[in-house]
Amino acid sequence: MSQFKNFYSTFLKSVLSAKRDIEEIQLIAVSKKKPASNIIDIINEGHLAFGENQLQEVESKWIDLRKNYPATRLHFIGSIQSRKIKSIFNNCDEIHSIDRIKIVEEIKKLESEMNTQKEYFLQINTGDEIQKSGISLSDADEFINTCISKYDLKIKGLMCIPPVNDDPRTHFNILKDVGKNHHLKFLSMGMSNDYDIAIQCGATHIRIGTLIFGSRS
Numbered sequence: 001m002s003q004f005k006n007f008y009s010t011f012l013k014s015v016l017s018a019k020r021d022i023e024e025i026q027l028i029a030v031s032k033k034k035p036a037s038n039i040i041d042i043i044n045e046g047h048l049a050f051g052e053n054q055l056q057e058v059e060s061k062w063i064d065l066r067k068n069y070p071a072t073r074l075h076f077i078g079s080i081q082s083r084k085i086k087s088i089f090n091n092c093d094e095i096h097s098i099d100r101i102k103i104v105e106e107i108k109k110l111e112s113e114m115n116t117q118k119e120y121f122l123q124i125n126t127g128d129e130i131q132k133s134g135i136s137l138s139d140a141d142e143f144i145n146t147c148i149s150k151y152d153l154k155i156k157g158l159m160c161i162p163p164v165n166d167d168p169r170t171h172f173n174i175l176k177d178v179g180k181n182h183h184l185k186f187l188s189m190g191m192s193n194d195y196d197i198a199i200q201c202g203a204t205h206i207r208i209g210t211l212i213f214g215s216r217s
Contacts, residue, residue, distance in 0.1 A: 004029075004045050007211045014196040025199065028075050030191075030209035033216045036061045042212065043069050051096075051207050053078025058091050066091075077159070077188075077207055079133045082106055089118070096121040096159045096188045096205075099135050101146070108151045119156040121188050121205075122147065124178060126171040127163035134160070137174070144182050157186025157204065168194040172201035 008027075015022050030051040031039050039050065039061065048071050052058045055078075062074055076092040080099075085106045088095060098104060098120050111117055122144060125134025135143045147153045158179045162171035172189050179187055190198025190206040198206055210216070 002041075002045060003214060004042050004047065004212050007208065010211075011195070011208075014199050018196075018200045020199060024204055026205045028077070028205055028207045029212045030077065030207050031061075031213060032057060032209060034213045036065055038213055039065060040069075043072060048072045049075065051075040051077045051209075052092075055081075055084045055087055059087060062091060075205075075207075086110060089114075094119050094121070094156070096207075097123045097133065098147075099123045099125075099133050101143075104147055104151050104153065107153065111153075117154055119154050120147075121157050121159040121186070122155060123159045123161075124175055126160045126174045127166060129163055132161065132163075137178075140178055141181070144178075144184075148182075155184060157184045157188060159188035159205075161191075162189075162194070169197050169201060172198050172203065176202050 011027060012022065015025060026049055028049050028051040029042055029047055032053050050072060052074065066072060073093045075094045075096055076088050077096045080088060080097055080103050082102050085103060089107060089110045123134040124140050125132055125136055128136050144155065147155050158175050160171055160175045162168040175187055175189055179185065186204045187202055188205040190203045192208055192210040195206045195208060
């Protein structure tokens with residue numbers, strides 16, 4: 001049995017244990033630092049949702065992959081630099097890591113120029129970590145309202161990455177509460193080390209790299 005199938009079996013058990021519906025949860029296979037050949041192996045097993053956190057990998061792998069496998073969907077989950085937002089917008093289906101008004105303004109311009117609208121997640125810094133990207137909890141309500149009311153962006157949900165040494169459950173529940181307050185039901189949370197807890201806390205999108213693709217050099 002392949003590593004992907006092994007993980008998927010465990011993933012299903014976690015979903016059932018949490019009394020969740022598998023249809024409610026999007027499994028995103030995070031393929032950073034892995035070659036296109038590894039991605040194709042996963043596609044051939046029937047999986048279509050993938051994630052990258054660096055634009056150079058999106059451009060080097062996914063332009064060709066999307067031509068050959070148009071049914072795939074690509075999620076951008078990394079920090080966004082404003083000068084790179086156009087390429088991210090053009091090459092990715094969903095963006096999980098919006099955290100600054102400057103990025104929001106650039107996206108709005110691109111939507112107008114290209115006459116298209118995409119779906120987005122806002123990254124919330126639930127631990128208020130100085131070194132980490134994301135909107136601080138104290139600014140989250142205003143930021144969410146501004147994105148929706150002023151810029152008319154289609155905010156699909158919220159994303160977070162818990163602090164390494166904290167109980168992830170605390171942060172997943174914080175994100176869930178913020179989402180509930182704004183009627184945002186989609187929550188991008190949970191990675192290889194804590195996805196089962198994220199599922200218990202209501203995650204709708206989990207981002208799995210190592211458990212699907214193996215360790216990275």
